[in-house]
Amino acid sequence: GEDVEQSLFLSVREGDSSVINCTYTDSSSTYLYWYKQEPGAGLQLLTYIFSNMDMKQDQRLTVLLNKKDKHLSLRIADTQTGDSAIYFCAGGGSTLGRLYFGRGTQLTVWP
Amino acid sequence: GAGVSQSPSNKVTEKGKDVELRCDPISGHTALYWYRQSLGQGLEFLIYFQGNSAPDKSGLPSDRFSAERTGGSVSTLTIQRTQQEDSAVYLCASSFPGGDNEQFFGPGTRLTVL
Numbered sequence: 685g686e687d688v689e690q691s692l693f694l695s696v697r698e699g700d701s702s703v704i705n706c707t708y709t710d711s712s713s714t715y716l717y718w719y720k721q722e723p724g725a726g727l728q729l730l731t732y733i734f735s736n737m738d739m740k741q742d743q744r745l746t747v748l749l750n751k752k753d754k755h756l757s758l759r760i761a762d763t764q765t766g767d768s769a770i771y772f773c774a775g776g777g778s779t780l781g782r783l784y785f786g787r788g789t790q791l792t793v794w795p
Numbered sequence: 796g797a798g799v800s801q802s803p804s805n806k807v808t809e810k811g812k813d814v815e816l817r818c819d820p821i822s823g824h825t826a827l828y829w830y831r832q833s834l835g836q837g838l839e840f841l842i843y844f845q846g847n848s849a850p851d852k853s854g855l856p857s858d859r860f861s862a863e864r865t866g867g868s869v870s871t872l873t874i875q876r877t878q879q880e881d882s883a884v885y886l887c888a889s890s891f892p893g894g895d896n897e898q899f900f901g902p903g904t905r906l907t908v909l
Binding site: 688719724725726727728729732772774776781782783784785786787788 | 799826828830835836837838839840843845851854886888897898899900901902903
């Protein structure tokens with residue numbers, strides 16, 4: 685199965701950009717996802733990228749995918765204190781059904 | 796309903812007791828997933844239901860864990876003879892058929908085994 689790795693912690697100042705990184709081992713994922721989890725809440729899908737794309741931009745969010753290195757990143761521009769949360773990278777797709785999640789990156793934004 | 800709902804939101808039980816966790820998926824979603832989130836860990840897949848197909852139980856950690864889905868809608872996850880290591884947040888998600896579709900997550904049930 686898929687093995688997904690993420691760094692556990694990231695701290696940034698409000699207004700700076702945040703970059704959260706993720707690596708995965710298996711190329712069978714059709715889609716790669718970023719989920720956000722706020723305290724006491726379930727997971728919310730932020731964005732996703734199809735495995736044959738290199739980049740996707742969605743307002744303040746930019747997803748970069750390097751298929752050769754099996755590396756995925758999420759960049760949040762102009763990070764706000766409301767962006768403080770745990771961010772999960774996940775792989776999945778039509779042949780898998782279930783998602784494979786990383787352990788999550790705790791993003792802390794300082795005012 | 797507007798989203799996936801789970802009950803109870805919190806459950807405290809004594810070691811050795813059985814517990815049942817409930818998930819109500821979004822209407823029309825034929826796929827339903829259970830995940831477990833332990834402290835400091837990522838989400839661990841438990842079981843996946845898709846329509847009338849046999850469920851994918853490959854993630855269930857032991858035979859104390861079982862799940863069923865009645866009428867293709869509500870699902871119940873049962874943990875028998877609970878152990879302290881079962882303490883975690885149990886998350887349910889649902890989606891339209893096909894793994895390419897977005898999985899919508901419920902708020903989870905926080906289980907504490909004393």
